[in-house]
Every structure is written in C-alpha cells, then in structure tokens.
Amino acid sequence: MLQHFEINPVVCDAFRREMQRANWELTHQDVGQTEMVGYGYVIIWKKIEDKVVLHYNDRMGVAQAQLEVTKPAFADVKAIVDALESAITKS
Numbered sequence: 001m002l003q004h005f006e007i008n009p010v011v012c013d014a015f016r017r018e019m020q021r022a023n024w025e026l027t028h029q030d031v032g033q034t035e036m037v038g039y040g041y042v043i044i045w046k047k048i049e050d051k052v053v054l055h056y057n058d059r060m061g062v063a064q065a066q067l068e069v070t071k072p073a074f075a076d077v078k079a080i081v082d083a084l085e086s087a088i089t090k091s
Contacts, residue, residue: 002051002068009063011084012056018080019045024052052077 007015020026024045031041040057050073056065069077 001071002053003071003074004066004068005078005081007065007067007081008085008088009056009058009065010088011081012054012065014084014087015054015081016043018084019052022076022080023047047073 024047026043027046028044029041030043031039033039038057038059040055042056043054045052050070051068052070052073053068054065055068056063058064067077067081
C-alpha cells in the first residue's frame with residue numbers, strides 16, 4: 001500500500017538527485033504536456049521491495065507535486081523531503 005503526501009514543488013529537482021545518492025533505482029520516467037497549458041512528469045524509483053512515485057505538474061505557472069511511497073520507506077523518504085524543504089525555507 002502506498003502512502004501519499006504533498007511536497008513543495010521547488011524541491012523536486014533536488015529530490016531527484018537525493019534519490020540517486022540514496023541508491024534508489026530509477027525505473028520509469030514519463031514527461032509531457034498536461035492538458036493544453038501545462039507540463040508534468042512522473043518518476044518511479046524502486047529499492048528492493050519499496051517504491052516511490054513522484055508526480056509533478058505545472059499548469060500556467062502553478063506547480064504541484066505529490067509523492068506516493070510504500071509504507072516501509074515512508075520515514076526515510078519523508079526525512080529527505082523534510083531536509084530539502086527546510087533548506088529552502090532557510091535560504
């Protein structure tokens with residue numbers, strides 16, 4: 001079962017780099033236009049039996065991002081996101 005939570009879209013690029021550093025395997029990436037006025041992507045990582053899915057979309061300059069994470073990996077992934085979001089609020 002996947003747990004869902006919203007993240008600050010500003011941290012998505014840094015999150016992708018941190019997932020690579022944490023040895024998560026990138027298994028799927030899909031990028032494209034959403035509706036007529038937007039852009040979005042879906043990225044899926046796996047590690048052993050765990051899975052993380054990042055959904056990002058930007059519609060007319062309004063960005064949103066959401067993660068879906070398997071329960072065993074939730075705390076680790078949430079810690080990555082929290083550190084990234086904390087870093088942007090300090091700058």
